[in-house]
Amino acid sequence: MTWKRVIQYFLILILLSLIAFIFLMNRDLVRIYGGLTKKVDHEQFSRSAEKIAITNVHVLTADSRKFRPAQTVHIDNGLIVSIDSMPPSPGDIKIIDGSGKFLIPGLIDSHVHLFKSPNDLLLYVANGITHIREMIGEENHLLWREQIIEGRLGPDMYIASPRVGSFGRIEGWFMRWSQGFNTINNEADAKVLLQEYANQGYDGVKIYSQLNKESYQAINEIAPSVGLTVVGHIPWSIELTDLWNSNQKEVSHLEELMNALRREFGSIDGEEDAGQFLNFVDDRSKELAVNLFANNVAVTTTLWLTESFVRQKFYLDEVLAEVKLEYENPGISEWNERIPQGLGWLPLVNRYKMPDAASLSSEDLENRKVFWTVYAEACQLLLKNIYQGGVMIMAGTDANLPPAVPGFSLHDELESMHAAGMTT
Ligand SMILES: [Zn+2]
Incomplete structure (x- = not known):
């Protein structure tokens, strides 16, 4: 065998390994979003x-x-x-x-993620939820909605588009492959993408934290003309005054508003800061309520999830034992250890765990606990104040993010909202 032949074989081997690697990665991306989990025969529930x-x-x-x-x-x-x-x-x-x-009439969960888990549709109905609002839409969801209209058992659905952010070329490609993000950086991009979403049948455009200001303003201008609503986060690139002047009539989540106030306040380090921050939130959220109300902006809660952060960081086993983990899609909860900061639920892969916990001093740990506790308390206070200010509140869970089990979690959410000061 000549050297030339050896090199040829070697290159072919590398190419085949690469193809196998990409195939396995793609398959795993389907698995961790629940797509390989056995599908329940929904016909039996007709x-x-x-x-x-x-x-x-x-x-x-x-x-x-x-x-x-x-x-x-x-x-x-x-x-x-x-x-x-x-x-x-x-x-x-x-x-x-x-x-x-x-x-009672059916309940609505205003913020869910089906990902690739159609069994969830049955969990919603079994929990009395007859309408869901999917906040990271994909083609499967549009198809399932068609099937439900034709008689398949499942809730009515509002479907927002895949998430939109502003990324560079390589990062944008990666975010699309790994998480389904679409990238836009200016008005021209926005025009093309929004028309595409409208043609595909989405109801709204889901904006995300990394969106730049030009794209945010362009989306808000164009969306109504193609029949899309603007929903989602408050991008890091804008001020709250930009929100009041926009067509974004829905903010997910309470946490986004709280974090906007946290950016105004500065860092929270220990009990004293925590107390001052709560006072600050109490004052500022009353002003926020006036603006939200005047501009007819609704707020989705996901309060129970936010309250769970401190418990997931410090008492994860306890939390996992309390929820109906057996109904969660195992593809999602088990996730993949090699993909960090994902959507995993279990201790090794939990989205909210503190990777550096082992290296922290007891004082640092105590400060973290104070921080995540006040993080939730600030959201509760915010909810109470905007509710009293007449702002439209929508119960939403972020189902499929740990530990929000689709369907069951809305009942926890309603209890959290009540505990924060809303009437039954
Ligand atoms: Zn979400």
Whole structure:
């Protein structure tokens, strides 16, 4: 064999290894977003065509203010046909005794991530959630929505576009491959991308922290003309006054507003700073409330998730034992140890763990605990103040981020909102 031949074989070997590596990486990217998990046969849950009566149940009125006692709810072919105080009719095949129980319209989770996990659609329905708002849309979601419209069991869906940020060429390519981001850097990019999103069937454009100011303003100008709403984070490149002058009518999450206030305040180091920061948030959030209300900007909560950060950093086992981990897509919760700061749930891969915890002094650890505790308390205070200021609040969970199990987590969210000062 000549040297030339050896080098040829060697190059072929390298090429084949590279192809195999890329194939395996791509496959793993599908797995860690839940795409290789066995799919539940959703046909087995198709809705019943028979006549059903739910008797003697308390029904929440349309304005959500009070319950009508002892009602009969008549259901035919999967749809409610009437609600009254009549007894069940002779044609009713199935009677469900609702004595001592309450019936409300479906719940909405305003901020979820399905990723590649269609089984979640069933978890939502099982938890009484009949409408979800997907905040990092992808083509699969548009397809599932079509199937639901045609009769597949699942919630109604609002679908925001993939996330948009401003990145350089190489970083942008990587962010797209690994996390589905789209990059825009100016008005011309924005025009092309938003038209594309509208054509694909998305309802809104999801803006992210790294978006530059020119692109932010361009998106806000163009979006209404192509029928898209602007939703998402407050980009680091803008001031709150830019938000008031924009078409962004929805901020996810409370945490984003709190972090904007934290940037105004400066660093929080220890108990004394923490106390001062809370006072600052109390004052400033009342002013924020006036602007949010005047500009008709709604805020999505994800409060329960924010409250979990300190617990995930310091008592992760306890938190994981409390949630319905067995319903979480194992692809997501188990993640991949080689991909840091991802969406993993379990101790080795947890998104919110402190990688440097072992090297911190007890004093540093105590300061971190103070920081993450006040981080959540500031969000609670912010919620209370903007709620009292009449701002539209939307319950959202960020489901599939640890430890928000799709469906179940909305009930935790509602409890957190109530604990922070909202009425039931
Ligand atoms: Zn989210």
